[in-house]
Amino acid sequence: MKKTLSLLALCVVLALATGAAVAEPSDGGLDYLALVNKLNPLPEGWEDALETVHITNSLGRDVEIEQRAYDAYVALAADLEENDGIHLELDSARRSIAEQQDIMDRFIAKYGADYAAKTVATPGFSEHHTGLALDLYFRLDGKDVYHNEDMMQYPEIWEKIHAKLADYGFILRYLEGKEHITGYGYEPWHIRYVDSVEIAREIMSQPGMTLEVWLGAVNDPGLTVDYGASELYGEAELEEAAVQVKCKFASFDGCELRALRYAGDEANSAENVKWLNDLDEGKNYVQVVEFLSDFHTTAAYSGVLEPDSEYADYQWWLARAEGGGWQLVSWGY
Numbered sequence: 108m109k110k111t112l113s114l115l116a117l118c119v120v121l122a123l124a125t126g127a128a129v130a131e132p133s134d135g136g137l138d139y140l141a142l143v144n145k146l147n148p149l150p151e152g153w154e155d156a157l158e159t160v161h162i163t164n165s166l167g168r169d170v171e172i173e174q175r176a177y178d179a180y181v182a183l184a185a186d187l188e189e190n191d192g193i194h195l196e197l198d199s200a201r202r203s204i205a206e207q208q209d210i211m212d213r214f215i216a217k218y219g220a221d222y223a224a225k226t227v228a229t230p231g232f233s234e235h236h237t238g239l240a241l242d243l244y245f246r247l248d249g250k251d252v253y254h255n256e257d258m259m260q261y262p263e264i265w266e267k268i269h270a271k272l273a274d275y276g277f278i279l280r281y282l283e284g285k286e287h288i289t290g291y292g293y294e295p296w297h298i299r300y301v302d303s304v305e306i307a308r309e310i311m312s313q314p315g316m317t318l319e320v321w322l323g324a325v326n327d328p329g330l331t332v333d334y335g336a337s338e339l340y341g342e343a344e345l346e347e348a349a350v351q352v353k354c355k356f357a358s359f360d361g362c363e364l365r366a367l368r369y370a371g372d373e374a375n376s377a378e379n380v381k382w383l384n385d386l387d388e389g390k391n392y393v394q395v396v397e398f399l400s401d402f403h404t405t406a407a408y409s410g411v412l413e414p415d416s417e418y419a420d421y422q423w424w425l426a427r428a429e430g431g432g433w434q435l436v437s438w439g440y
């Protein structure tokens with residue numbers, strides 16, 4: 108994806124990338140930049156377009172993986188084996204929506220709905236559905252190191268693995284300190300195939316860069332956000348909130364964001380804090396921000412809004428707990 112694409116083209120690409128539209132890029136294949144996270148579901152039609160291979164890992168388990176991602180993984184593993192003495196293995200890659208639903212059902216039966224909702228990714232909203240997300244482990248001195256706690260003991264091995272990801276079109280997906288953007292804590296083993304060495308290098312060369320922010324940045328060639336004059340929040344804090352709004356907006360099929368502005372400190376009222384806590388039980392939010400946006404829907408838009416229309420002062424509400432990052436909780440009028 109080149110940053111010289113027109114705003115409209117970017118918007119369409121991103122609408123495809125973020126799941127609101129049917130996954131039909133021009134070559135009829137997969138969109139390897141699709142964003143699937145807790146806010147953005149697997150694009151429609153993905154499972155029909157997906158071509159996978161099956162392998163058996165060193166634990167004797169079947170692993171299913173998208174075929175191009177698999178070829179890249181084989182090359183990455185060969186490089187690491189040859190040049191770094193690291194023997195990579197694949198723990199899991201693709202999980203279908205049906206498999207995720209099975210896991211969810213088992214957790215609900217065993218632990219109840221609340222616990223299941225907190226622990227298991229909602230079916231449809233896991234990057235593993237794409238077949239492009241890989242959970243790695245490695246063999247060390249003839250032993251498999253695959254429990255999360257054990258793998259965390261080898262930062263020097265992960266450092267070597269991460270250093271080579273971009274050369275094969277992979278990125279590290281869940282970075283340290285970015286849980287408020289990705290929705291997940293640090294996972295050195297979870298990598299994502301993006302099918303472009305150039306894009307992977309661009310993302311991996313910027314410390315702390317997440318796919319969410321990178322896609323939001325691409326979607327945003329001209330837009331300047333008006334952060335107003337806040338006495339509560341610094342601009343960096345508001346930027347973190349705005350990024351999440353832009354990422355979510357990118358899933359509005361065929362819409363063009365014209366303006367985004369901070370609504371003012373008065374939105375952080377006790378009443379609004381309570382309202383967002385009621386919407387999102389158990390999060391213990393203590394602060395709230397509101398953003399307002401103006402945007403245009405194209406004639407091709409289909410969804411809950413009207414096609415080919417202007418929208419003004421559309422609201423975005425985010426909240427955060429003590430010491431936590433912003434969570435997008437509600438949007439609309």
Ligand SMILES: [Zn+2]
Binds near residue numbers: 240242
């Ligand atoms: Zn994973």
